[in-house]
Amino acid sequence: MKIIGIPALVGSYDNYIWVLYQDADAWVIDPGESQQIIDFLTQHHLMLQGILITHHHFDHTDGIATLKQHYPTATVFGPQKTKNPFIQVRLKEKDTIPLFNDFILTVLDTPGHTPDHISYYNEQALFCADTLFTAGCGRLLGGTIEEFSQSLLKLRALPDATPFYCAHEYTEDNLNFAIQVEPNNPILQRRLADFSTQYPAPLTHSQGQLKTEKETNPFLRFDCPEIKQQLLKRGAEDSPASLFKTLRDWKDQYDQQS
Ligand SMILES: [Zn+2]
Numbered sequence: 001m002k003i004i005g006i007p008a009l010v011g012s013y014d015n016y017i018w019v020l021y022q023d024a025d026a027w028v029i030d031p032g033e034s035q036q037i038i039d040f041l042t043q044h045h046l047m048l049q050g051i052l053i054t055h056h057h058f059d060h061t062d063g064i065a066t067l068k069q070h071y072p073t074a075t076v077f078g079p080q081k082t083k084n085p086f087i088q089v090r091l092k093e094k095d096t097i098p099l100f101n102d103f104i105l106t107v108l109d110t111p112g113h114t115p116d117h118i119s120y121y122n123e124q125a126l127f128c129a130d131t132l133f134t135a136g137c138g139r140l141l142g143g144t145i146e147e148f149s150q151s152l153l154k155l156r157a158l159p160d161a162t163p164f165y166c167a168h169e170y171t172e173d174n175l176n177f178a179i180q181v182e183p184n185n186p187i188l189q190r191r192l193a194d195f196s197t198q199y200p201a202p203l204t205h206s207q208g209q210l211k212t213e214k215e216t217n218p219f220l221r222f223d224c225p226e227i228k229q230q231l232l233k234r235g236a237e238d239s240p241a242s243l244f245k246t247l248r249d250w251k252d253q254y255d256q257q258s
Helices: 035-043 064-070 145-156 171-181 186-194 210-216 225-233 240-257
Strands: 002-008 015-022 025-029 047-052 075-079 089-091 096-100 103-109 118-122 125-129 164-166
Touching: 002 035, 015 035, 015 096, 015 164, 035 047, 035 064, 047 064, 047 096, 103 145, 145 210, 145 240, 171 186, 171 240, 186 210, 225 240
Parallel strands: 025 047, 047 075, 075 089, 125 164
Antiparallel strands: 002 015, 015 025, 096 103, 103 118, 118 125
């Protein structure tokens, strides 16, 4: 089984559409566009078996209609709460989807970015879309602070070696913010120094392992001593929700300035 990240909405939202394929079968996750997916599937003689959706935002769903025209037998899976007329199979926590014989994904509820957000997981891959990014996390666009902080802690509890696939290429901006939050983290310093992005070239590998995020992503570290101290100074209370909120607000202010 292979996984490739195909860039979409380049220059505006900078998404990745993840394509999983084996033999003649393929699945796609969050198609915000369709033409580059149809081109890829055609070139590789692949038949689209299914589409997985993580949440309702258009940059994750706008490609579905055209994909369904080209591949009418492909089944569309999505969250129970998502309002989208194309979703045929509604998913909730712990539901499983067999993509290939030896590759089954399990649904994790990860609300916060939006109330309907889910992630897809097994030990070989975590597809967490706009919940967790490389060195950052999604913005709060409809979910609650409480939900979002718990979703991040839920992802942090997954095994270190889990390969990790998010839905946007915001690594550079996220690393520049992360180093302000935690300037003395040597692993983060090295990550920033080593950073180079291939975007918008297609990726043939994952965006890394969860271990790297646990070691360097401030949104998985808001309760670690050095970061927590800074957040308490910025007015946070000592609870995951309040620490996360203070950090998320800080990032939003940083985004407005940069
Ligand atoms: Zn989104």
